[in-house]
Amino acid sequence: MKKSQLKQIIKPIVKECINEVLLEQGLLSNVVTEVVKGLSPITVAPQPTPKPLQETNTLAIQQQFLEEQKREMAKEREERMNSQRKKILKATGLGANIFEGVEPLGSAGTVKSETTSQAGALAGVDSNDPGVDITGIMALGGSHWKKMMEK
Numbered sequence: 001m002k003k004s005q006l007k008q009i010i011k012p013i014v015k016e017c018i019n020e021v022l023l024e025q026g027l028l029s030n031v032v033t034e035v036v037k038g039l040s041p042i043t044v045a046p047q048p049t050p051k052p053l054q055e056t057n058t059l060a061i062q063q064q065f066l067e068e069q070k071r072e073m074a075k076e077r078e079e080r081m082n083s084q085r086k087k088i089l090k091a092t093g094l095g096a097n098i099f100e101g102v103e104p105l106g107s108a109g110t111v112k113s114e115t116t117s118q119a120g121a122l123a124g125v126d127s128n129d130p131g132v133d134i135t136g137i138m139a140l141g142g143s144h145w146k147k148m149m150e151k
Helices: 004-022 027-041 054-091 137-139 144-150
Strands: none
Touching: 004 027
16 A cells, blocks of 8 residues: 555544544634633732832831820820829828838738737738749649649
């Protein structure tokens, strides 16, 4: 068989197969769709425009101004409070430390220096007693606290 004869026999078969794949199975429409998608303009999300340098400087200046105003207001408030304290102390005739020479009262309303008989868990314990230091408990328990809480 000659090459030209083989070509005459195979060419119509290949042509029919290609037509069948392109048209009947929708390959051509898929290719066209993809080409159209590729040709359409790409939509990109708009990038935020950077603030001009002048606007940024203006914001910084405004923030500085607001901070200065806050400081001034706090200073004025402190001055008003001090002047009120002085007026009150002058009107009452008391010194700067109004609790000078005063001893704390016990729980029953008596001065601590007096001996009182009280009932209760802390009866007879000085109110200035620092108690027991429990800051090391967490170090002793370590990771076991979680296990103890689960039980």
